[in-house]
Amino acid sequence: MxxxxxxxxxxxxxxxxxxxxxxxxxxxxxxxxxxxxxxxPNTYESKARVFVQLDDVLSQQIGIANAGKGEIERVRKTLASAVNLEKVVRSTRLGEGVTSPGQMERAVGGLAEKVKVVSTEDNLIEITAQIGQSSLSDAQNAALAQDVVQKMIDIFREENIAGSRGEVAETIVFLDQQLEARKRDLEAAEQRRLAFEAENPELIGGTATLSTRLQQLRTEMRGIDADLAAAQSALAAINGQIAGTPRTLVTAGDGGGARGALMQARSQLAGMQARGLTDNHPDVAALQRQIQLLERQAASEGPNASGSANPAYSSLVAIRAERDANVQALMARKAALQADLTGMMASQADEPAVAAEANRISRDYEVLKTKYDELLQDREEMQLRGQVESERSSFSFEVIDPPTTPRAPAAxxxxxxxxxxxxxxxxxxxxxxxxxxxxxxxxxxxxxxxxxxxxxxxxxxxxxxxxxxxxxxxxxxxxxxxxxxxxxxxxxxxxxxxxxxxxxxx
Structure with a gap:
């Protein structure tokens, strides 16, 4: 120490x-x-705060509520871009003496280091500029800092109000041009498809449609077979009923009505047998004994007995005719379906190149039509958005802290x-x-x-x-x-x- x-x-x-x-x-x-x-040189700083708010009920209703907010965020991020800074340089004293592209690039590069655009909150944007030119006096530098910030505010307002509408109009023009080109392509594809379908009507819609039609024909054929089997069964049943039904009804004479009773008993026996009852069934056995008794009585019955047409028999004959016609119609329909099915299978097997061409034409047409519909929908949405932004958009832009001339140097x-x-x-x-x-x-x-x-x-x-x-x-x-x-x-x-x-x- x-x-x-x-x-x-x-x-x-x-x-x-x-x-x-x-x-x-x-x-x-x-x-x-x-x-x-x-x-x-003294550097003077000028600062301003801007409040921006978007509140449009109609935009929220049609689903473009965040479009304006996203546009404002994009403009905030690009406000300090070279293009916008060049506008600031040309409109302020910074552009004095700038005559060549190289000088402009240096001026823009120097200004980019002195300008800041930040978001302090969701709706607040702060713009700051620091200017210190050795060729200018302190008062001139202070005034120039204020001019730079004011010009940045003007650019921000123009980009959000006029710039957004201009971009919407340019987008609509571009979509119209694309729609016109897609329309011509779609019309050409439709003409090719119509010409091919006129030459090959069985391949309308391509092989996918042909396969679908084959599947439909097979399904319909199975349905026809089931209906035909049911119709044939019904026809057989009505034939059995007709076989057991007498054509005439016998009216008893002086000797009694044994013949009429005999015919009715035989009719009842035929009905039981049609239902599947055997001879061993008690009812069938009793009816057979009654028939034997009535046969002996009918043999002894006098010749004065008379008969009339049986209405039940006539009704059964009419029903049989209707069911027979139904069976014939189903058989004709089955034959027609079988012919169509055979022809389609032959076309699909014998002409693969034509089938492939049908697929290509159908696919190209569907792709063009889908793209055309999407572009048409986008054009309509863009037109609606442009109308909303032009007429109904509630864009609130307010300068809370305007740029003032700084009184003291910042550095x-x-x-x-x-x-x-x-x-x-x-x-x-x-x-x-x-x-x-x-x-x-x-x-x-x-x-x-x-x-x-x-x-x-x-x-x-x-x-x-x-x-x-x-x-x-x-x-x-x-x-x-x-x-x-x-x-x-x-x-x-x-x-x-x-x-x-x-x-x-x-």
């Missing part, structure tokens, strides 16, 4: 012993530093820089004196001399001055104090000038 203290004491002694060198270096560094600080912090240069100059002077003391072989203290030589130190001789020497020393001290005061006074003067200039902006 004592050694450190001695080193510090030696450094201070060396600096004080060479105080004129410290003052000269401090003056040189400060003058150069203050000149460099003076060459830095650099010149007072801090001036004071920092002063401290740096003093430090440089002390450092120069200390470095010179290290180069020369001198010892500031007796202890340091004793350690360096390794010999005991007997004593030290103090510096004694005469009256003339003391007067000269006081005079030099006054000059040194004046030099130090002048250096500090120069710094204070520069600070005062800076504050005066800042107060005169605007």
């Amino acid at each position: 004592n050694q450190v203290f001695e080193e510090l004491q030696a450094a201070l002694h060396s600096a004080w012993h060479r105080r004129w060198l410290v003052l000269a270096v401090a003056w040189g560094v400060c003058v150069l530093g203050w000149l460099a600080v003076a060459m830095i 650099p912090n010149r007072p801090i820089l001036l004071i920092g240069v002063l401290i740096l100059g003093i430090g440089a002077g002390i450092g120069a004196a200390f470095a010179l003391g290290q180069v020369r072989s001198t010892f500031a203290t007796g202890a340091k001399l004793e350690r360096s030589l390794g010999l005991p130190l007997v004593g030290t001789i103090s510096h004694t001055l005469t009256d003339a020497g003391r007067a000269l020393a006081r005079k030099r001290m006054k000059l040194f104090a004046g030099g130090c005061a002048s250096l500090v006074g120069m710094c204070v003067l520069l600070l005062a000038v800076e504050f005066v200039q800042v107060g005169m902006v605007g």
Whole structure:
């Protein structure tokens, strides 16, 4: 610790012993530093906040509620693009003297580093611009910063109000052109399909449709077979009923009505047998015994018995004719379906190239028609969107904090820089004196001399001055104090000038 203290004491002694060198270096560094600080132009910052809100009930109803919000977000992200910044450069003083594309690119690149567009909240957008041109005065730089921010606001408004409508109109024109081209292609494909179907009617719709029709014919054939079987069964049943039904009804004469009863009993027996009853059934056996009894009675019955037409028999004959006609119609329908099915299968097997052509024509037509319908739907939605944005869109655009002319520079912090240069100059002077003391072989203290030589130190001789020497020393001290005061006074003067200039902006 004592050694450190001695080193510090030696450094201070060396600096004080060479105080004129410290003052000269401090003056040189400060003058150069203050000149460099003076060459830095003041940068003035102008800031504005914009409130944007979209609230359109009709847009929400038709499903395009987020379209406007997305458009505003896109414009916010591209507001600081090269195209928009070039508009700012051309419409402000930044464009003065810009005559070549290279100069414009440099101007736009420099402005891009000084402009910021950020979203502080969902509906708040903050636009900031920092301008510091060395060729302009402070007041001109402050006014230019305000102009840049104002122009950015104007571009933002134009891009969201007029730009969106222009893009919708351009999109509708493009969709109309695409629809017209698709319409011509669709009409040509339709003509090719009609011509092919006229030559090959069995392949209308392609092989997929042909396969579907074959499947339908097979299904219909199975249905016809089932209906034909049911009709034939019904015809057989009515034939059985007719076989057991007498054509005439016998009316009993003087000898009784045994013949009529016999015919009715035989009819009942035939009905039982038609239902599947065997001779062993009790009812069948009883009816057979009754028939035998009636046969003996009918043999003894007199010849005066008479008969009339049986209406049940006539009705059964009419039903049989109807069912027979139904069977014949089903058989004819089955034959026709079988012929169609055979012809389609032959066409599908014998002409694969024609079937492939049918598939290609049908596929091309369906693809073109689907694309045409999609474009037509997109065109209608875009037209509706354009009408909503033009007539009903509630676009709220409000500048909450308008750009004002800045009164104080945002950068650099010149007072801090001036004071920092002063401290740096003093430090440089002390450092120069200390470095010179290290180069020369001198010892500031007796202890340091004793350690360096390794010999005991007997004593030290103090510096004694005469009256003339003391007067000269006081005079030099006054000059040194004046030099130090002048250096500090120069710094204070520069600070005062800076504050005066800042107060005169605007």
